Amino acid sequence: MRRPPNPQRTLAAEIPTASPGTRATVMGHVHRRRALSSVTFLIVRDRSGLTQVVLGPSDLERGDAPPEETVVRVTGTVTSNPQAPMGVELTAPDIEVLGDHAETPPVELWRPSLTAGLPVVLDNAAVTWRHPGRRAVWEIAAASMRGFRETLDARAFREVRSPKLVASATESGADLFTVDYFGRAGYLAQSPQFYKQQLVGVFERVYEIGPVFRAEPHDTVRHLSEYTSLDVEFGFIDDHRDVLALLREVLAGMTEGIRTHAGPALEALSPVLPEIPDEIPVIHFRDALRLVGAPEDEPDLAPAHERALGAWVKDTHGSDFLAVEGYPMTKRPFYTHPQPTDARWSNSFDLLFRGLELVTGGQRLHRHQDYVSALASRGEEPSAYADYLSAFAHGMPPHGGFAIGLERWVARLLEAANVREVTLFPRDLHRLAP
């Protein structure tokens, strides 16, 4: 036998439009309990917002108001009150505690912003993510992923799932986690790079959102040992400029995804969403060095250079984005396609977002012989890459792709000082829990 159904639930966001005088039921956590001399206010928090509940003297005679974070079902009379947060409150409430009274939370979740330091916030992630301002951060992240997929689904890309347990390093031997794989050594994939390339030979256009693992021995505000990578790879391109053009579409889609799917979070956090120019400005690495006054044999851009370039492109092009193309081949992975006109440079790029590297992308080699040569010239044994190389021996189209780090994207968008702030349960050199 089934119990009679519980009263129909109304979400907090719908309460202001409910008919005054009717009874409505909200469910959620007690966000705030505020006892005055003869009246107690309970603010109930659900996924859509907050509802004020008023307990008068006769309500309080029937029992104490439950403490903060307790989960409750409250049925009350919808009552206009211009002084209530949403202009409406619930009065004469019946309050049912679903579970037990909650312990006092480690931080005061009802305050407009969390005052605790980052370690406390992270150590108590399950509770601190309940703060509406924190929750909004992840809603931006989730909407970004949704926009990413919507953009690519609409362009006939296929979602793929590559293995995270692998037999050897994908890009370099460093920063690799070792796994005991039934008594032999396995590794955690640092990226889906090799797999997404192979799958271009199957589906032409692929994407994957998944975890990647870096045994990153540095304790910085930008590095995690596990993060979410938004990977794209596609075939039949002319060169890396086609990759950049797709990246532009994807970034526009992610921004649009936030607007469409995370409206309340956007309102709560009011970040400045980037304007995506019709064409992302491009500068060659060589010219970028000249622009920032760095020596012309510098093999990479320093963070200060990236910031200077970000300021320059904002001033001159009004753009939040700048693609630096042509990075020296010596600084790029072996699968990078050289610039056809000058093989010192590469057909690859870094995308700077407000002066910080956000995306690396480019054209890859697609001829088998080029791979064999590239590996040999780096002193690597092609046989160690036999499975990967066999895709190229059996015919691969010209192709390229990119990877966006979800946490870096969100952190930069929200001007978070530390990527850990925008990661649900971050992992780093020191942190493997919660």
Add this chain to the structure above:
Amino acid sequence: MRRPPNPQRTLAAEIPTASPGTRATVMGHVHRRRALSSVTFLIVRDRSGLTQVVLGPSDLERGDAPPEETVVRVTGTVTSNPQAPMGVELTAPDIEVLGDHAETPPVELWRPSLTAGLPVVLDNAAVTWRHPGRRAVWEIAAASMRGFRETLDARAFREVRSPKLVASATESGADLFTVDYFGRAGYLAQSPQFYKQQLVGVFERVYEIGPVFRAEPHDTVRHLSEYTSLDVEFGFIDDHRDVLALLREVLAGMTEGIRTHAGPALEALSPVLPEIPDEIPVIHFRDALRLVGAPEDEPDLAPAHERALGAWVKDTHGSDFLAVEGYPMTKRPFYTHPQPTDARWSNSFDLLFRGLELVTGGQRLHRHQDYVSALASRGEEPSAYADYLSAFAHGMPPHGGFAIGLERWVARLLEAANVREVTLFPRDLHRLAP
């Protein structure tokens, strides 16, 4: 300076509607090369289908037709030919090889179905997935994931990302992969169970599609050491029947996703898609034992029992699905909610799909004290679960959820004998590559 753009590409599927007599350009792999005495046929494969290209004597004078799997760009005259596979072919072609001639593939991809044994298919995954019949298998999988997300996005569920590197076992100490985490022991998550529950306290409704890891020491057709789990968890439920009702919506959405997003794959493989009944039939575990003639103290259903139940529900209800609820508490994880009327049984279920277990789901405990008692009664130390338990101490709604194994779903749908057949790069006791 940019090169002039390449001729506009036409997809194979669009060639039959191109105007006869015009020139069209297709790009893809040479699927089949068939040389007759005076004419050679090239079938070009792209992501949308196949195009027949005809090389006459004068074309062949200009050079040999490239071998199978070579990537080409072919511009030819659209010519009606009722004998061509699609009624249209390209004649007088200009053929450009994009890359080099391909090596002979390890299996003949142009045959209607692959004749090689499973080990050969798996060892050469990057190439064998190019077979149109194989590619269609993954397109069914990708469309299933898309349907899953569309269903949940429409119901205000949030996508979350839980860590795969964890400090301790999530469900039981067995079948856990150990990772060298900066010199100390870490583990690969067997499921996002603990995290998705904690996040119900934040978002109320969450889902995640991600890899899970089981150091599964059995070499069976149903087990992988890494697979894709489609996880759902949500709050403010009455009991496990609410979970089952949502599962029904999700399965309907996955099936609809296949219809909508994988039309050509559906046509190629013509699986019998399940009819999703308005309400999935439910039988209590106790009654299920009776029905199949098993002893009433049997703690679990054997595969033969599941098959018998699948046949029974098909006969009596015309349903491909049967939910078996009430599994004995002793066989369920500690977080399982007991049946309120009789605590020997649980508020959990297994969903059988055509007589095979596909999904496990149910209601979870939500009171902190219940967790402490459940762990104690199993001889486990609650302090080992401190981070997890703190979510419950700080107030959690009644909640539940389920997990669908993507590979099992697709294998059962396509009647694949082995889950490895439907996994892009499967991992098992013996296989860590390619």
